[in-house]
Every structure is written in structure tokens, then in C-alpha cells.
Amino acid sequence: MSIGRIGEYFDERAGGWDAQSEAAGGKHLAIARLAGVHEGARVLDIGCGTGIMERAYLELGASRILALDLSQGMIEHARAKFADVARAQLEFACADVLQLDTNERFDIVVAYNAYPHILDREALVERVSDLLVPEGRFLVAHGMGRKALDAHHAHVPANVSRELLPAREEATCWESRFDIDEVADTPFVYFFGGAKRRTSD
Numbered sequence: 001m002s003i004g005r006i007g008e009y010f011d012e013r014a015g016g017w018d019a020q021s022e023a024a025g026g027k028h029l030a031i032a033r034l035a036g037v038h039e040g041a042r043v044l045d046i047g048c049g050t051g052i053m054e055r056a057y058l059e060l061g062a063s064r065i066l067a068l069d070l071s072q073g074m075i076e077h078a079r080a081k082f083a084d085v086a087r088a089q090l091e092f093a094c095a096d097v098l099q100l101d102t103n104e105r106f107d108i109v110v111a112y113n114a115y116p117h118i119l120d121r122e123a124l125v126e127r128v129s130d131l132l133v134p135e136g137r138f139l140v141a142h143g144m145g146r147k148a149l150d151a152h153h154a155h156v157p158a159n160v161s162r163e164l165l166p167a168r169e170e171a172t173c174w175e176s177r178f179d180i181d182e183v184a185d186t187p188f189v190y191f192f193g194g195a196k197r198r199t200s201d
């Protein structure tokens with residue numbers, strides 16, 4: 001597995017990312033609500049890209065958002081878009097979530113359109129659990145259904161992305177640390193999420 005290769009792959013695409021992406025809007029607000037973002041929430045956004053979810057988190061009143069991406073190019077585009085928001089409230093960092101060096105803890109962790117690129121699922125589950133407060137929640141979500149997503153990734157190198165399993169199967173891997181209470185896997189939507197289990201503190 002090559003974290004460097006994944007960062008490079010997305011760096012090469014950062015300049016044209018917004019032009020080929022859906023504009024931030026109602027879908028992203030609905031996903032942020034589904035994730036449980038609320039007034040005062042501390043949110044960790046994994047694989048934020050150019051910041052497609054950040055407007056929604058701000059609109060729902062998040063008090064702190066740490067938005068991470070492996071690609072410096074993605075982070076630079078995101079920072080430029082949100083230059084008017086105080087860094088204490090919204091911080092973009094070029095970092096691998098699996099190696100993130102922080103004592104900060106979050107109420108909510110979201111990986112939107114990023115999960116198939118984090119190839120070590122078991123490590124991610126452990127890391128997300130560590131980064132959440134005791135009753136914190138995570139959500140893995142995509143802006144399209146699984147088949148459409150796998151077709152979209154068909155030409156992406158295997159060391160950059162992997163095929164998604166049905167949401168219920170992917171969620172099984174998270175059950176070691178989380179109580180899964182949200183799963184959808186339809187032609188148009190794919191997500192799963194849940195709450196950190198108290199006994200795993």
C-alpha cells in the first residue's frame with residue numbers, strides 16, 4: 001500500500017477537482033445532518049478534498065472542524081475557499097489520518113467519498129475510535145451508490161482505491177469498536193455509521 005502514491009494521485013487532480021465534482025449543496029447538508037453535526041460539534045473530516053462538506057458543517061453550527069487530506073494541492077484549494085473563516089473554527093491540514101499527531105478529540109468523524117482510498121480498514125477503525133470522544137459518532141458516506149462508485153473507480157489504480165463491499169459487510173469491520181445504527185446501500189446512496197461503544201474507551 002502506498003500512501004505517497006495516493007497523495008500524488010489526488011494532487012495531480014486537485015486543480016480540476018471542483019470542475020468535475022457536484023457543487024456543494026443540499027446533499028452535503030443532508031449528509032452532515034445524518035452524521036449528527038449539531039451546534040457546537042467538533043468535527044473531523046477525513047479526506048476533505050477541496051472542502052465540499054465544510055459549508056454544511058459551518059451551517060449546522062460546528063464550533064471546530066479539522067479537515068484532513070493527503071494531498072497538499074487539495075488542501076491549498078480548500079484553504080483558499082474558506083480564507084474568511086477563523087482557523088480556530090476551520091483548519092485544513094495535509095495529513096494522513098492514520099498518522100495524525102494530535103491530542104484533540106472529536107464528537108463526529110466523517111469520511112465522505114474517501115473510504116475506498118484508505119486501504120487499511122482495521123487501522124482506520126482503531127484510529128477513528130481513538131480520535132472520538134466516548135459517545136462520538138462516525139459516518140462513512142458516498143455521494144453515489146456502490147455500483148456507480150465502483151464503475152467510477154474502474155480506471156483508478158489498485159494501490160489508490162479498492163472496491164467497496166456492500167455497506168452492511170463493510171460495517172462489520174467497525175463493529176469491534178462501534179454500535180452501527182445507520183446503513184444504506186441503494187443505487188443512489190451508500191453510507192454506514194454509528195456510535196463509539198462505551199466499553200472501548
Ligand SMILES: C[S@@+](CC[C@H](N)C(=O)[O-])C[C@H]1O[C@@H](n2cnc3c(N)ncnc32)[C@H](O)[C@@H]1O
Binds near residue numbers: 010051069070074
Ligand atoms: C475521492 S477524494 C474525495 C474528496 C472530497 N471528500 C470530495 O468528496 O470531494 C478522496 C480524498 O481522500 C484523501 N485521502 C485518501 N487517503 C487519505 C488518508 N489516509 N488521510 C487523509 N486523506 C486521505 C485523498 O487525498 C483525496 O483527496
